[in-house]
Each structure stands twice: as C-alpha cells, then as structure tokens.
Amino acid sequence: MGQRVLVCDDAIFMRTMIGDILTSAGYEVIGEAETGVQAIERYRDLKPDLVTMDIVMPDMGGIDAVRQIVQEDPNAKILMCSAMGQQALVVEAIQAGAKDFVVKPFQPSRVLEAVQRVLG
C-alpha cells in the first residue's frame, strides 16, 4: 500500500472523486493534471506508480499523453477513465499502452479492482 498515484482529469469534480476513492483505500495521490501536456510533465517529475487518465482532455487528449508517457517509460502503469460509448477511444488507448480502464459513472469497488489489477 501507500503507492503513489497521479490523477489526470480536466474536471475538478472527477479528480476529487477519484482522489477520495484512492486515498480511502490507502493510496497516496501525489499530483494532479488537467491537460495531456501537464500529465506528461508531471509524470516526468513525479515518477508515480500509477496514472489515472481521462480520455478527453484539452490541448492534448489522454490517448496522446499515454502514447508519449509509454514511449518515455515502457513500464508506465496507466488506467484509463472513460465514459460509456467511448469504446473505440478506449481500444485506441489500450493499443497505445494503457493497462486497464474504468467507465463512468465510477463505482469505487470497480475503480479499486482496476487499480489493483494494474499495479498487481
């Protein structure tokens, strides 16, 4: 436990919610990002154990961010956060190197299961 997580989402509400779910389960949220570009920079700085990544974000989308991060760190563990109906985008993200995904609306248990799978 106590593994360090970077949470990337453009909505404060979502970041807060994901953060709460993870914190309550003993994970440590060590940083947040609102855009894809920010996500890449934070990843370089923080070297987190896990990244949660929204698919649709301003300036650079989540998928491009995944591609960039995985290129720099092939062992990066990235969990995609998606809405229903974004199957094609999730598939693309997985092909880009994301390890798993969760679908909004989030159920805490499913989020934690996915986190454990990715870190496991």
Add this chain to the structure above:
Amino acid sequence: MDVRRYADLFLAESREHLTAFNHLLLEWERDPASREPVGGIFRAVHSLKGMAATLGYTVVADLAHRAENLLDVLRGGAQPIAPPQLELLFRVADALESAVGAAVADRADATSDAALAAALDDEVARLAQGGARNAPRPPAAMPLPGAGKGPVVRVALRRDAALPGARALLVLRRAEALGTVQGLNPPLAEIGSDAFDGRFSFRLDGAAGPAAIEAALKGAGEVESVEVAPDGADAPRARHIRVDLRRLDGLMNLIGELVVARGRLASMGRRLAEPDLDDLVRHVSRLSESLQREIVAARMVPVWQVFDRFPRMVRDLARQTGRQVEFAVEGKEIELDRAILDEIAQPLVHLLRNAVDHGIEPPEERAARGKPPAGQVTLAAVRERSSVAIRVSDDGRGIDRGKLLRRSRELGLVAAGVGEMDDEELFRLLGQSGLSTAEQVSDVSGRGVGINAATTAVRTLGGTLEVHSEEGRGTTFTIRLPSTLAIVRALLARVGAEIYALPLTHVAEAVDPRHGELQRQDGRETLVLRGQPLPLLRLREALDVADGPPPARQPVIVLEMGERRSAVAVDALLGLHDIVVKPFDAPAGTRPVFSGATILDDGAPALILDAAGLIRAGA
C-alpha cells in the same frame, strides 16, 4: 458430399458425446448447484449439432439446437438445476440417441419428437421471463475458433462488463504475452462493435498450461469464465487417428502367424547350428516381439469406455424398480483389449441388473434390516497378475440358498440329500439355464438365463466368473479376464506323448516336490508347499493318459486364482512360449479343463488348459 462415408464416424463420435452427456447429467443430478457439468454438456450437444447439421440429419440437429438453447440459458443462470429440468435433459439424451441411430440407419422413424421440442422451447421462454436482473443471454452458442495451432481458449466476459470490446482487447493482450493468438472468433473488428456479446475464442500457441492461461486471462478483469481445451488435432502430445477395429484384428492375426513362424524358424536355427542364422533368428525374434507389444498396446482401451454407460443404466433401473442405489465405479483407467471389452459389456449388464433388481432390497425392507435406505452397487476393475478382475458387488439381501436349493430339487438338479452348498455349488446351480430365485419374472431380470449367458460369454473370452454371496450381506460376482486375447504367454507341459499349454495368467509357480511334500490328507493326494496344503491333481489321471509309465518324479505346477490355489502334476515342463490362441468350439462332452487350442513351433496342435477348470477338478 457422400454422406454415407461419414456416417460411421458420425455414429462413433456421437456415441462418445452422448456418453459424456449422460455422464455429466448424472454428475449434475448429484450436485445440482454445481456449475461444472453444464459447460461439458453444452459442448457435447453443440458438437453433435454441428456434425448432424453437416450431414443433413435435421432431426438430430434441430433437437440438439433446442437443447443447446436451454443449456445456454442454464449456463448463464445462477440457480441450481431443478429436477424437472434434469428430467427434460435426460429425455433429450435418450431422444438424441434414438434420433442418431435412426438418422444413420436412414430409418423412416427418424421423425422429431414434437412434444420434447415444445417442452424445451417452453422452458427457455419461462426462464427468459425470470426477471431483468437475472436475464439470460440471448441463446447463442460460444463461437468456435478458426484454424491455427495450440489449445482452444474460450472466454466469456461478465454480462455486466462495461465496454466488452475494450475488455476483450485487454484479455487478448494478456494472451499475447503467453503465446501467439490465432483464429480469433469473432474477428477483432466485430469485437469492437456493439453486437459483440462478450464471448470469444481463439487458439493460443505457447508453452503455458491451461491453469496458467486461465489465471492470466482472468487477471484482465470482468472475466466470467475461461475454458482451455487441448486441441486433439494440434496438441503435440495427443495425436490420434481412428482405425477400424477390423484392421487391428487383421494385424493381430498376422502377428499371431508371425509368432508361430518365428518359433519354427528358431527351432530350425537350433537344428542347423549356423551362427549367422542364429543371429538373424534373434534379430527377427526381437523385432516380432516389439511388433507384438505395439499391436497389443494399440488394442488396449480403458474400461471406462464401456463402464461410462452404466451409471445412467443403473439410475434408470433403480427408478424403474423403486430402489435407491448408490453406484460407484472403480478402476476406470484399467485397460483391456478392445475385443474383450466389447464382449464383456453384455455380461456386465446382466450382473448389474441382477444386483439392482435381486440384490438391493426396497428402501423399507432395508430400513427394517437396519441398513441405510440406499443400496451400494459397485463396479470395480482391478489388475491381477496378467489378468484383469471385474467385480460387480452389492450390499443387498444375498442369494437365498435355501430357496435355490428347493427350486433345484424340484427341477432335479441336485440330489435330495444335499443340504448345504458352498459358493462353488451355488454358482453351478445359478448357472443352470432356467433356474431363478426371483419370485416373479420382472421386466429387468429374473429369467434365469442371465448368469448362464454371462458365464458362457466370459468363458468364450478365456475368462472365469465366480460368485460369493452372504445372506443379508450381499453378493459379489467376479469376472477374471486375460488382459489381451490372441497371444498369451504360456507354460508348456508334457503329459504322456501330448503337449499342453497352460497360460501364465493363473500360474503361480512350478516346483519339483521334495520328499515328504507329497502327502495323503483325508484320503486325497496333497502337496504341502511351505506348510500350506494344496489339493494335487495328476493330469495323467485326470486326462486318462495311458502312454507308458509316468516318470519317477513329476514336476508340479501351482495354480492360483484369487484366493484359491491348486497343484497339478505333469510329466515334464517344456518352458515358456508365446502361444496364439485359436478359437475353440469344444465338441460336446469335452472335458471342462480345456479352454482353447494352439499351434506349436513344430506345427503340431496343442490343447490349452483352463486353470479354472483344473482348480475345480482338483478341489
């Protein structure tokens, strides 16, 4: 397509699938909450459907399809199987069996069972209304993978899995880490579409075993089930082809001739004393021995191939006769020559029917005797020396000796003075055609021909049948069979001018009796071997041989069959030989101590002695 060419193959494979079907149904009946059997049943029915449809056997295919629909719903549900549903499936198994038979035979009665079809459809419809929460998947079969190498992997995602296409991709990612994924069905493009129902299959060519594959794929999350089935055609350790049994029979006969020719060649070599010829003879001997071993091994099949149909039969019999029966099968993996196994099926049916119908008491009667209401019937195969023993035992009422004796007296089969009988005598009487202790002839058994027919069948195979019965405690029938036909290792013995062969199956040892080991006890000749007295039979006397005087010292062969031992004195022992057993239609009046005939190395015929007959004659 020439359908007839495939009909035999279809029939053989269908029987395997139907056996599996029945077997799994029984398993399911024992444990209705179990989730295991339904998958196997589904696969059996699904395979049957595929084959039948290909061959245009629409009646079979249609019934299988409807059954598959029901099975698919049951597979998706969480409820234990209900008794009426099991009954329905048992009916399906029976109907499929007769439909398969009718279709292959091209019979006019190959018509569909409309009532059964309707019952299946109704059950599917009823279950479909079982509420949205527990809504079954639409009846669709698990896709089969396309061509490729490696075991077949079938994955079903949880029904509530979000974005199943993306989840399937994660599963495939994990599979790719284990090996090469081939033959994905449905193809990737379809998996990404909305129509994808979360079930897919592929072949995985890699080093990982089934358990490792299952664990890895389940790790992708939201996975309901992973099935890994080794693929017969591609798995490297199980490559099989089907061979017509007649070819193996033909091959076996040729080997038999070869063994005889080899023996003659060997004795010729000895006569000519030519070193080069000796080498060649030894080489040919080794080759033919290997060949013989291979052929014998190719003919061996595990007894479950026949035993597996019995649980269903016993269950049906128990129901029909109002008995409660717990049926156990042991030693399923023991192997027997295919030809023996085929012939032994019918006698076993007789004995099992006897056990259920005559042996096991009705539940009330058992309760009154302080026995558990369910009777125990056991079918067990055991390897003994070079023979195989098959036992059918029950813990029922045992054979009523008093009643059997009375009936036998009435029929004039025993003298009025006989008051007691041991198992041996009991068995002799049971075997008398027309004699039965069953009070009324039931549909199931009790016509008094069962034991007689079984004995004949077993003896034809060179085997023996024995009974042991204790009143109130139960009855055990033991069949002893050679594990293979045709070629057996035998001890050759000379008596007078004749040579006899004694199969090693029941030979315990051969001894040269020392002074004092041959005694007279209770007025009979006895061999006292290591302190144990054995009844001695002098073959010269038993066979009325009058060629000159017997040698001063006669070697003795000790026979052993189960618990019983007996000694047989001969003039000389001639060593061990592989003998080819020839079918033997004993003329009426032949002594019951011969079981067959063979041809010796020098081309002379020799009779094969029957150990069971000798033990009986010596006792």
